Amino acid sequence: MTGYALFLGCTIPARQPNYELSGRKALARLGIELVDLANMTCCAPPPVQSIDFETSLSIAAYNICLAEEADLNMITLCTGCFESLAMTNAMLKENEKLREDVNRILSKAGKEFQGSKEVKHYLQVLKDDVGVERIKQSVSKPLSNLKVASFSGCHLLRPSELLKFDDPERPRIFDDLIEALGAKSIEYRNKLKCCGGLLRGYADDLALKIAREKLVNTTKAGADCISTLCPFCFLTLDMGQLMIKSKFQEEYNMPVLHYAELLSLALGIDPKELALEFHKIRVDRVLYKIG
Amino acid sequence: MEYKRMEKRTSLAFSNMVKSRLGGKTITSCYQCGTCASSCPVAKITDKFNPREIIKLSLLGEREEVLSGDSIWLCCSCYNCQERCPQKVEIADVIYALRNMAFEKGHIPNLYSEFASAIINDGRIAKISKFMEQKRPAIGLPPLQPTGVDALRKILSATGFDKLQKEKEEAS
Known part of the structure; x- marks a missing residue:
């Protein structure tokens, strides 16, 4: 341990x-x-x-x-x-x-x-201490056929000189860990671009426009869900969809799951134990797809 | 001539001030190529924010325009510009330095002032409601540990943070 x-x-x-x-x-x-x-x-x-x-x-x-x-x-x-x-x-x-x-x-x-x-x-602990191979072996409920749009968020990668986490322009760690669960980590336009979360509360119009782009691009790419690592990105993209609905009259219904949630599901933890009711956008379609 | 010399002195004085701040030291390496602006998710959708412009105005000594304006607060801190700058200007950090200077002058958006008060009062910028705290055992989470508010207040008083925020609150 x-x-x-x-x-x-x-x-x-x-x-x-x-x-x-x-x-x-x-x-x-x-x-x-x-x-x-x-x-x-x-x-x-x-x-x-x-x-x-x-x-x-x-x-x-x-x-x-x-x-x-x-x-x-x-x-x-x-x-x-x-x-x-x-x-x-x-x-x-x-x-x-x-x-x-x-x-x-x-x-x-x-x-x-x-x-x-x-x-x-x-994520670093999972990669370094546990390792992708052991995660693969621990999966009891593979997320087969699930198309996940990974969104690592800015502050995992940048400033790379100080954080030294992954390549800031071509990161792989997060995608590898998604694929270790049996899911497919998909490509989409402007994958590494900010969600605009830090402008929330000060310049909501701009923040929503930036967040909306992420939803447009992941939807176009055919994602079943977006996966996040940061509570601000989650808030911006999950609850943000309700604000986008009222501002732009557009409904995306794109489930947003933290990587830890996808990992828990793949490890066979009962979804009822994960307080998924705290999501604003329901995740049923993801649960249905993974069976 | 005299006026021009004075102007030069003023602009240098301001960029030197920025340079001496935490985060500000690389500002004078900027050669205005615009890589920052073309990497910026905010500049792409509004003309109210342009990182290259902020650096330019600062180097020209436009202290008032930079510090009292809205622009420096529209950076979303994604660090894309900083990552890509060919001159290694730490642009996002320079903007933090400028915001710090603005705060000292009393120019700070209300939202940020609320953050500052929350830190002083609760030791956290997002308050944990009684509802959430009581909900924890029901969903299987351990109780929350106490927050180190007392230690934090000693730190805030050592850096002068609490005093600046108090002045701001009194002024508004």
């Missing part, structure tokens, strides 16, 4: 218990132990970076310190949290001056960033 400190973040417990459930269940089945640590906070994502970069680095570093103290590497389900934490971890490990500045701030909260641990997105 490999253990990780789970960084849960805000959006998942606030809005997507379906993501947390599937993440916890699937990882447990594959032998990854998640440890819930006390006193974590917000990861300090782009909205906080936008207000004060130094504060955001300090908040992220504070949370990494908690994992360091517990002598555990950190795992995230949320791609936004992954970006904030992994970026901070890399920046502070590389830049001594910045680390000193941040540690001066952290000392007020009784912490010191050591740079002794790693921050990983759960």
